Structures are given as C-alpha cells and as structure tokens.
Amino acid sequence: MxxxxxxxxxxxxxxxxxxxxxxxxxxxxxxxxxxxxLPSPKAVAVLQDFAPELLRRYPNPMAQTFCEAASAVLGIPSDWILAGNGSDDLLTMLMRACSEPGRAVVYPMPTYVLYRTLAEIQGAETIEVPYPEDFTLPVEALIEAQGAITFIACPNSPSGTAIPLELLDKLAANLSGVLVIDEAYVDFAETTALPLVKKYENVIVLRTLSKGYSLAGLRFGFGVANPVLLEGLIKVKDSYNVDAIACAVATAAIQDVEYKxxxxxxxxxxxxxxxxxxxxxxxxxxxxxxxxxxxxxxxxxxxxxxxxxxxxxxxxxxxxxxxxxxxxxxxxxxxxxxxxxxxxxxxxxxxx
Structure with missing residues (x-):
C-alpha cells in the first residue's frame, strides 16, 4: 500500500x-x-464575564491587547512581542520560517523533545549535542554546529537546570542562525535572558502562561524578539492563531504579577x-x-x-x-x- x-x-x-x-x-x-x-482570580473573572458577542467575530490577528499588556509588564515595546497558541505555536513558526533540508536544527540533549519532532516534520537535519552529567551548556560544540536554529531551554527540561546569562551571551554572539531561548519555566528561576533580545537581532526568547500563570489548559504563549526577526514569523503564522477568549484571559493574567x-x-x-x-x-x-x-x-x-x-x-x-x-x-x-x-x-x- x-x-x-x-x-x-x-x-x-x-x-x-x-x-x-x-x-x-x-x-x-x-x-x-x-x-x-489555580490561576489569578482576575483572569478567572474575565473568563466568567466574557461577552458572547465577541465569539461571533474573528479575534485581533496579532493579539494586540495582550501585547500591550505584556509590554507594560516587561518594559519591552509591544511590536517586539508575538503571541501564539502556546509557546509550541512559536516553535512551529520558527521551524516553518527557518528550517528545511540542508538547514540544520541544533540543540543540547536531553531536552524538550518537541524540538526534534518539529525538525523532522520539516525534513531538517538535527544535530543533538550531548549535555554532560552536570548539564552545563556545551557552548563550543553548539557554536561549531552553526545551526539555522539553535534551541536552548532555560531552565532546561527534564533537568530543571538554568544556564548562566554569560554563556547564552557567548552563544548568541557566535551564531549565524537564530538562537531560541525557551523560558517556559522562567517564573520559577532567578534570571532571564530577555536582555539578550535587545543586544542581538538573532535572539528570540519564548514564554508561556502554562506554568507560572497556571493556564496550561488555555494554550497561550509569546515570543520576544527584534521586529526584524518577528517579521518572518508573522509571515508563516496561522492567520488567527490566538482566540478571543485566550487573549482576554491571558491579558488579565499577565497583569496580575503579584498573584503569579x-x-x-x-x-x-x-x-x-x-x-x-x-x-x-x-x-x-x-x-x-x-x-x-x-x-x-x-x-x-x-x-x-x-x-x-x-x-x-x-x-x-x-x-x-x-x-x-x-x-x-x-x-x-x-x-x-x-x-x-x-x-x-x-x-x-x-x-x-
């Protein structure tokens, strides 16, 4: 057959x-x-009071309300933020835009195995660089691989270990492709790589509301990067990739910093x-x-x-x-x- x-x-x-x-x-x-x-009571209240009229219409294609709220919380311009149906949606955009046969996808292992799956869907070569037992970042080997995309989960899963900012900085400075720093668990960590976004045009930091904000069932995430990098991702994203309910609830959640x-x-x-x-x-x-x-x-x-x-x-x-x-x-x-x-x-x- x-x-x-x-x-x-x-x-x-x-x-x-x-x-x-x-x-x-x-x-x-x-x-x-x-x-x-449970999620923030303010986010739950938005869900309970959501206007049915908004279900009849298409949502804002760029989740503008959320981006403006996240901008105020993070101190980053709203046009440097791109929302997605979970941070996995951003990973898919990156793969669509940057990977194909002949354009390698690189990451240290063990880590989030969806990176491998998405690369295989694109038919892209994967280069898996082994972590040592203590899970220190193998920076030199990752630089040598020179991927079209290099994925670093920080903190990493399944180890939970974080990577010092200076190592991520060195990696960003020596890569010709895109460096994706996946901060799904950053709300439980002591540091963030957001400063690198303003320093390097090829860096994108991914965030999710699934973990720190208790909204795994909502499916909402976002990326922060220079608009030059986001421009390519916007070309390949689904037209209305974030629904109206998710955008409204996520907006209320990210503003309730104290609760989170x-x-x-x-x-x-x-x-x-x-x-x-x-x-x-x-x-x-x-x-x-x-x-x-x-x-x-x-x-x-x-x-x-x-x-x-x-x-x-x-x-x-x-x-x-x-x-x-x-x-x-x-x-x-x-x-x-x-x-x-x-x-x-x-x-x-x-x-x-």
Missing amino acids: SSYFRPSVDAMSGYVPGEQPPPNVKVIKLNTNENPY NASAQKVKVERDRVTTALSKLGFEVLPSQANFILATVPPQHNAEAIYQNLKQQGIFVRYFKQPGLDNKLRITIGTPDENSALLDEVSLFLRK
Missing part, C-alpha cells in the same frame, strides 16, 4: 505527551509540570523541601530552577519500579526509558499535601 505522506513524516515518530489520567479519575498528577495552584509571583514562591518553597527530603532518602537531585526536579534514584533501586509503584498508588511522575535518564524520575512540584504523599510512598517503597 502506498503512503499518503511525505517520506520525512513516514519516518518520524510523533511527540508523546505525558500520561493523562482518564476523566473523573482522581490522581496526584506530578508528571506534566502543571502549576498546582506568590504562586511561584509557594512552588519554590516546596521544591526545596522535596529536594531535601529525597536527598535524605539517597536520591541525587540536580539543583532546579523550574517547577520540577530530576532525581537519580539510589544505586540499589530501579527508577522504573518506583515509577510503576507510585502509579499504582495514584501518583503520576515522569519516567523516561532512554539512556542517561533511565535511572531518574522527573517530579513536578505539587501542593504540600501532594508532595508529602509522594514522599511517604517513596519512603515506604524503599524500606520494602
């Missing part, structure tokens, strides 16, 4: 999201890095507590600046067995069955009660 698809699509594997529990099944869900706290910061702080306090507790149980936990941790299980134990046991107890964490990660668990930070339940079950399993 002949295929209907391009050879690159036939050859690839699709992106596999983290496991979702069946509807109405109550679990402690610590596997997909969602914020355990308070929510992130609660997560950071629990991140430290979980890290300390797991370390006392013999785990090696990388220093995280995200809303999750990557924990290497004690040498005499099996990560997949712990993952399966937790799942049987209704606690979902993330296990990656691949070299370099198969002795580790990625654990999203939940509420204090959820985290305590996790720690109790892990402790009980290790004693058994």
